[in-house]
Amino acid sequence: MSDKFYPIPIEKLAAWMLRDLHQDQLFGIHRSLWFQPNPHQPFRMRRYGQLLETPIGVAAGPHTQLAQNIITAWLTGARYMELKTVQTLDAIEVTKPCIDMSDEGYNCEWSQELQLQQSFDEYLNGWIIIHWLRHHLGWDHDTESGLIFNMSVGYDLAGIQNPNVQTFLDKMVSCPVQLSEKLNRLKGILPGLGDIQIPQRMTDNITLSTMHGCPPDEIERIGKYLIHERKLHTTIKLNPTLLGPDQLRDLLHNQLGFNTIHVPDLAFEHDLKYDGALDLIRSLQIAAGQAGVEFGIKLTNTLEVENLKGNLPDNEPMVYMSGRALHPISVLVAEKLQSDFDGQLDISFSAGADAFNLAEILECNIRPVTVCSDLLKPGGYARLHQYLEILNEKILATGSTNLTEFILSHSDGEEDVTQAGLANLKAYAGSVSADERYHQHHFPNQSIKTDRPLMTFDCIAAPCINECAVNQDIPGYMYHAARGDFQRALEIILRNNPMPHVAGLVCDHLCQSKCTRINYDRPLLIRGIKHFIAEHANGKTDPRCAPFNGHTVAIIGGGPAGLSAAYFLAQDGFEVEIFESKSQVGGMTAGTIPSFRMDAAGLAADVARIKRLGVIIHTGTEINPARFEALRSHFDYIFVAVGAQVGKRLDIPGEKCSGVLDQLTFLQSVHSAERPKPGDSVLVIGGGNSAMDAARTAKRIVGTKGSVTVVYRRTVAQMPADRDEIGELGIEGIKLIELTAPIEILEMNGHVTGLRCQKMVLGEIDASGRRQPVAAGEPYFDIPA
Numbered sequence: 126m127s128d129k130f131y132p133i134p135i136e137k138l139a140a141w142m143l144r145d146l147h148q149d150q151l152f153g154i155h156r157s158l159w160f161q162p163n164p165h166q167p168f169r170m171r172r173y174g175q176l177l178e179t180p181i182g183v184a185a186g187p188h189t190q191l192a193q194n195i196i197t198a199w200l201t202g203a204r205y206m207e208l209k210t211v212q213t214l215d216a217i218e219v220t221k222p223c224i225d226m227s228d229e230g231y232n233c234e235w236s237q238e239l240q241l242q243q244s245f246d247e248y249l250n251g252w253i254i255i256h257w258l259r260h261h262l263g264w265d266h267d268t269e270s271g272l273i274f275n276m277s278v279g280y281d282l283a284g285i286q287n288p289n290v291q292t293f294l295d296k297m298v299s300c301p302v303q304l305s306e307k308l309n310r311l312k313g314i315l316p317g318l319g320d321i322q323i324p325q326r327m328t329d330n331i332t333l334s335t336m337h338g339c340p341p342d343e344i345e346r347i348g349k350y351l352i353h354e355r356k357l358h359t360t361i362k363l364n365p366t367l368l369g370p371d372q373l374r375d376l377l378h379n380q381l382g383f384n385t386i387h388v389p390d391l392a393f394e395h396d397l398k399y400d401g402a403l404d405l406i407r408s409l410q411i412a413a414g415q416a417g418v419e420f421g422i423k424l425t426n427t428l429e430v431e432n433l434k435g436n437l438p439d440n441e442p443m444v445y446m447s448g449r450a451l452h453p454i455s456v457l458v459a460e461k462l463q464s465d466f467d468g469q470l471d472i473s474f475s476a477g478a479d480a481f482n483l484a485e486i487l488e489c490n491i492r493p494v495t496v497c498s499d500l501l502k503p504g505g506y507a508r509l510h511q512y513l514e515i516l517n518e519k520i521l522a523t524g525s526t527n528l529t530e531f532i533l534s535h536s537d538g539e540e541d542v543t544q545a546g547l548a549n550l551k552a553y554a555g556s557v558s559a560d561e562r563y564h565q566h567h568f569p570n571q572s573i574k575t576d577r578p579l580m581t582f583d584c585i586a587a588p589c590i591n592e593c594a595v596n597q598d599i600p601g602y603m604y605h606a607a608r609g610d611f612q613r614a615l616e617i618i619l620r621n622n623p624m625p626h627v628a629g630l631v632c633d634h635l636c637q638s639k640c641t642r643i644n645y646d647r648p649l650l651i652r653g654i655k656h657f658i659a660e661h662a663n664g665k666t667d668p669r670c671a672p673f674n675g676h677t678v679a680i681i682g683g684g685p686a687g688l689s690a691a692y693f694l695a696q697d698g699f700e701v702e703i704f705e706s707k708s709q710v711g712g713m714t715a716g717t718i719p720s721f722r723m724d725a726a727g728l729a730a731d732v733a734r735i736k737r738l739g740v741i742i743h744t745g746t747e748i749n750p751a752r753f754e755a756l757r758s759h760f761d762y763i764f765v766a767v768g769a770q771v772g773k774r775l776d777i778p779g780e781k782c783s784g785v786l787d788q789l790t791f792l793q794s795v796h797s798a799e800r801p802k803p804g805d806s807v808l809v810i811g812g813g814n815s816a817m818d819a820a821r822t823a824k825r826i827v828g829t830k831g832s833v834t835v836v837y838r839r840t841v842a843q844m845p846a847d848r849d850e851i852g853e854l855g856i857e858g859i860k861l862i863e864l865t866a867p868i869e870i871l872e873m874n875g876h877v878t879g880l881r882c883q884k885m886v887l888g889e890i891d892a893s894g895r896r897q898p899v900a901a902g903e904p905y906f907d908i909p910a
Contacts, residue, residue, distance in 0.1 A: 128221045130190060130238045135250045135307055138192060139314045142254065146261075152197045158510045160202030162264055162271060167520045167527050168513070170492055172205070173330050173358045173419055178271035179204045180487060180528065181512055184475040184495035185277040185334065187224065188506075190239055195251035198500075199272060200258070201509040205493040207475075208248055210277040210334045211293060213284035215240040225436040227572045229383070229450035229477075230498035232427070233441040241293045248274065248327060249300060253307055256323045257315050270324070275360075276331040280339065282347045294355065301325045330358035330419075337364065337429045337445075338395035341405055348409045352416045359413065360473060361405070362423040365454045366396040368461070373454060380558045382565035383450050384840050384887070385433065385896065389443070392429040403465060421471030422462070424491075425455040435890065448498040449568070452477025453557045459491060460554035468547030480511040481562070484519040485553055487528060488535050490546020503644035565842055568647075573639045588639035589651065595621045599636055599651055606658050615662035618655060623692035623735060624685060626727030627714050629656025633814075633847075659727065667737050674698035679760040681748050684712020687766035688735055695738040702741040704756070710742055712768050717792045719822050775810065779870030784877035784910075788819040795822055805831040808880050808910040810867050812837040812844035817851065820859050833859045834908065838866040838885050838898045866898065868905055879909040 133141070142151060149156040162178040170177050182205025183189050183198045190209040198206065215237060223234035237244055252274065259265040276297055278285055285291075296303060304325055311318055331351055335344055344361065351359045366373065370393045377383050397405070406422060413420035427445035437444055455476030463470050474486055475495040486494050500506055525531040529542050536545035561567050575591040589599045598617050605614040618625045632652050640648030676699050680687045683705030691701045709715050711728050736742060748756070756763055772787025774780060784804070786794075788811070794801050805827060809820040816835060824833045835854060837844060840863045844851055854861055864885045871879040884903045887896035 132191065132239065132243050132247055133193070135192075135253070136310055136314060138250060138254065139311055141193075142196075143314075151200060152193055154197060154200060154507055158507045159200050160510065160513060161262075162267075164266065166517065167525060167531070168487075168516055170528055172273060172493065175273055176267060176269040176271050177204045177273060177493060178267075179513060180492045180494060180516075181483065181509065182206055182273075182275075182493055182495040183500065184497035185210050185332070186497040186501070187234065187238075188497070188500055190237060190244065190247060192247045192250035192254065194506075195248070196254050196258070197506045198509070199251075199255050201506040202513045203496075203506075203509055204272040205275060205473075205495060206251075206272065207275045207332060207495050208277055209237050209239075209244065210279050211237050211241055211244050211290065212279050213241075213287040213290050215244075215289065220438050220441055222437060224501060225434065225444075226448070226498060226501045227436070228568050229386075229446055229448035230501065231430075231432075231434065231437060231444040231446055233432070233437050233444050241289050245293055245296055245300075245303075248297070249303060249307060252327050253304070253311070253323055256321055257318055260317055260321050261315075273330065274328040276328050276357075277334050278331060279334045280336045281343060282350060285347060285350070297327050298329065298357075299326055330360070331355070332360040332362055332423055334362050334426070337392065337426070339397075341397050341401040344397065345405050345408055348405075348420075349412050352409065352412045352418055352420065356416060356418060358419040359409070360421045360423050360471075361409065362426050363402060363458070364396045365425040365428045365451060365458055365476070366393050367399050367402055367425075367458050368454055369393070369399065372457070376454060376457065376558055377450065381450060381453060381563055382842060384565075384842055386446065386450065387431040387433060388428065389431055396429075399461070402462070406462075406466070406470070419471065421473060423473050423475065424459050424462075425451070425476050427451070428454065433890070433896075447476070449477045449479075449563050450565075452482065453560075453563050456486075456550075456554050456557050459489070460550050463489075463547055463550055468543040477563070480508065480515050483512050484516050484531075487516070488532055488546070489550035489553055490532050490542060491550070492528065503641075566848055568643075573641055573643055575639060588641065589636040592639040593636045594633075597622055597636075602658065603649065603651070603654065606654055611658050611662040612664050612666065614658045615666045618658065619666060619668055619734075622655075623689050624728075624731040625655055625659035626724065626731045627685065627711075629653065629659050630723055630727065631714065631718055656727075659730075667734055668696055670696050670738055671698035673700060676700070676761045677759075678702075678762045678764060679704060679756045680764045680766055681753075681756075682712070682766035682768060683707075683710030683742060683744070684766060684768045685714060686768065687712075687764070688732065690764050690766060691740045692735050692738065695735075695740050699762075700739070702743065702760075704746045704748055705742065705744045706747045708744055710744065716796045717789060717818075719792065719795070719818050721821070721825075722818065775867060777867055777869055779872050779877070782870060782872040782877050783875055785870055788815045791819055792822060795826070801826070803827065804910075806910050807831065807833045808908060809833065809835045810837075810880075811835075812839065812846055814846045814850055817846045817854065821850075821853060821857060824857050824859050829858075835859060835861045836865050836867060836880065836882065836908070837861065837863050839896075840864060840887065843896070862908070864898065864901075866900075871907060877910055879907050881905050881907050 145151045168180050170180050179202050182203045185207040188194045189207060195206055219234050219238055223232055225231045333347055348359055348361055351357050377386060409420050427447045428451055429443050430446045432441050432444045459472055472491045473493050474491045478486060478494045478496050479499045483494055499508055520531045523531060523534040525534050532542050533545045536548045539545040539548060573588045575588045577591045587600050590596055602614040602617040622628055629652055634652035636651050637648040642648050678694050678699050678701045680691055680703045683703045687703055691703055694701050707716060710732055714723055714728055772789040803823055807823040807827060809816050820833050820835050865882045866885050867880055868883050869881040870877055871881055883905055884901040885898040886901045888899040889897055891897040
């Protein structure tokens, strides 16, 4: 597949469409996902004196360059089309790849990839086809087209005044010759085209998109040129840096948790400042009033950040962030500006908008709302169907018949829509940063891509299967579980997972990190569903065993590895015996993982199934050299599955003093009913699941009178433990100190008294893909224990 844009002649585009329409779809979008307008829909609005059938559209981006993309956006409900920004330099080589939309979006693409004449042709092609589709589909019950094409230009006045941009602007405003020529080419191809009056004027409005760092006086000069000389309704796109470095960084890092996003000082230094923005807006409002056109602002542009994720080319030091991390920032900018203008600003919005916050944005009298990042994810334009479906439900639920009534319905009796919108905006700005949807941890999985090679004819495979340690047929058992056939679902699980009760509780569930639902909302709770299936399947589910094949196997160790080996060997006809040194089999699942995470009855059920296959289990059996030799002489094969029995050491001074335990020793002692007495102040060093188990177990021992603190050298966002386990720390009253590395264990008379620590900061990305903690250079500090 090429990474270049290639325009399609309008005749071929029309022929393609006609073939698709015969199949009840267009450009891959099925008819069921098309938006069908009618005059009674409550979300209609007017802008620049024109009807908009919906208050949503597509923001200027790579998806508003080609005609088929613009048509598809319209077909699925977009009506405010922010056409891709054009500039005088129209032969720029754009760095590729230029877009990363795994979660919050990043791009290093800021210019059109078509030449100006090509851009005009694509926009005119889209304009013609949309008008024909309205007629052909019977959606032209209004005399107005119901959509607006919004031009976008950049990046300085000199460039805009160059002949190639001037010609582009002239033709966008009036193109009778070009329109007539294309209509003649389409004669005999599109039925009924001659019955339609297609306006020669594609647009009378424009958005100014300036480069990050464009001087305020240059922005004002361009705005006044567009208003006074071009007589265009004009919108100025402003940057999120208006919030200021302190407030923006506090919101992004401390409140939302996006600690790995670094906004350089330069982004604030070279961008328009807040007071300058107020002066600019007031000046252009006056100019627009004098010229008899409308003026507004667009919030917001992308946020300039350092290129640290590694998904975009290294030769681009800065990239531009969009999506959900930008949403709360832009909402706060909107509230700040609208408050200073007493609700009178015309604000359109594009910053992390999606189907679930669209209604909240519109309640603030901010409209229209355009989308880019969300549509560049799987599902694409088809996502817009959900936008309007949810919006319609929310409007009707308030008893409103239009957007004005909808805005007023949320404002405690306010009768003025501008004041109602301002009140709603203040309320939304006060709550948006607390909304979990915009917190980094809400979406911990960055990509569903796996390391499986992608072959030419092998493009469909469930990534959850590839990521699963035993390659379970996850879609298969989920399918049957969804239909209530838990018996069949369990049979599928047991093909390659002998311990569904155990795996349903304590598996690392890597599969969930590659669930394709991540592209839309949250991953399915695959591990929990597996446990539910194991608990609710009725009837016999034991797999069949082949006849005895004449071979015997001894397995040393009755943990998950030994039990699994026995399960599969027995099915293949081997005679299997397990030798376990402890009083029960299960390994870590039986003797280390806390009881609040591991169900003993479930483990027993999994073991019982393995025993029913004919596996003989010997517990309390130590394997010394003599017994090992005896096994070698008695069995054909020996499988050693003794597991990882030694806890990890820190190798720092004081580690051998009394009161210092590794996590395995501590957890095993609790399981054996020794009930250790750790004292009233416990420190747990580490950020993995075993550290979480140790901390939560210790808290249950010390109770409300004692304290437990987890010390971790990286940040919470980088902890390898399950998000749920980390979340339980706060719920259970366990303190977490991040960016803190242990230096020395303090002792007195041979017993631990505390931990000497060093403050860390995040440095460069290491081999694990995480930013490496490095010493902050501050004095050491002590934590008592």
